[in-house]
Amino acid sequence: GYGWVGPLFWPFAYNDIYDYAIWGDDIGFWGYGYPDIYAGIFGPYGYDDLRGYLPERRTGRRYRGGGRIEQMCGNDSRSVAGLPVDQIADTVQPTEAQSAALGELGNASLAAAQVIRAACPAQVVLTAPNRLAAMQQRIEAMVTAVGIVKPPLDKFYGLLDDEQKARLNALAENQRKEAAARDPNATVAQSCGAAQPAMQEWPTGEIEARLQLSDTQRGALQVLQDASADAARKLKAACQTNEAMTPPARLAFVAKRLDVMLQAVKDVRAALQNFYATLSDEQKAQFEAIGPKRSA
Known part of the structure; x- marks a missing residue:
């Protein structure tokens, strides 16, 4: 995954959800986890790095970099965010009733993408508590989006006969094989359940040296470190390493993963x-x- 890009967490959130649910492309979605929580605590960007994401100056001149947060949140138009309804229809050759259900799924997909885009941050945040608040808001929107898509997906898939289901599932299987051929080392277990790298180990000594903590503060820091370690364990345990074969099953795994991630962030x-x-x-x-010092 891309993690944090400036002030934005999970820039391709909806694409990653439906790429995995429909096509079985698991690397984008399952690449997110504890390292992103760590990056929320110890943000890798300093103020100078984030200036380019701030709104325009009143004179009309942009800050260095020229990037705006809303430009990074993605396009929620039907042509970009909508499910590939035509490709699915070509694959399963739907009946009239199935076509209507597929249309409902396409509309739900667009609504879900709009929910996620609406959760983009309206401003740059510079403190750890506010970064985790923005992260929580983003994941909550993703949970809502999955809830929007799940009923029409279940309905459409349930209307398919066994042959149609086999063709749709085979389409995803072919895409997974092509992705594996391009990068045989990219696996869910590798991206989701990998051991915590040294860069994400808590800089306890540096915190002590910089902040000169009191006993009360040191105790509060220990509680935070324990909560962080518990989040890492739970997210690693919630990795889906067994391949789910159908779109409804994969979307169910998405929902479970997001629930665990949301609770970990909270x-x-x-x-x-x-x-x-x-x-x-x-x-x-x-x-x-x-954070910026360690990132540098």
Whole structure:
């Protein structure tokens, strides 16, 4: 996955959902997990890096970089965000009733994409608690989007006969084989359940040196670290390494994964807010400087 791009978490969120659910393309969706929570805590971007995502100056001149947050949130038009209804129809040759159900699925797909796009951040955030808040909002929108798509997908798939289901499932299987041929080392287990790299180990010594914590603050930091470690364990355990063969089954795995990720973000965010509340303004500034320094 792309992780965080400037102030935006999961820039291709809806595409990753339906690429996996419909086509079985699992690397994009399953590449997200604990490292993104870590990046929310220790944001890799400093203020200078984020200036290009800020709104235009009143003079009409843009900040260096010229990027706007809303431009990164994706296109939710039917031609871009809608499911490939024509390709599915060509594959299964639907009856009239099935065509109507496929149309309902296409409309639901568009509505789901619009929900996710609406959850894009309206402004750049510069603190860890606000980054996790933005992350939570993004995942909540993804959960809602899956809830929109699931009933019409189940309905459409349920109307197909066994031969039509086999053709649709074979289409996804062929795409997975092509992807595996291009990158045989790219697996769900590798991207989702990989061991935590050293870059994501907690910089406890640096925090102590920079912030000069009191005993109370040190205790709050330990709670945060424990919550973070628990989130990493739960997300690793929620990796889907067995290949699901049908679109409804894959979407069900998407829903389960997002639920686990959302709860993990909520748990870490609560502990982070408690720790952050114990810090002085100077300590907060020192804490926020850790991520950009380590990224550099």
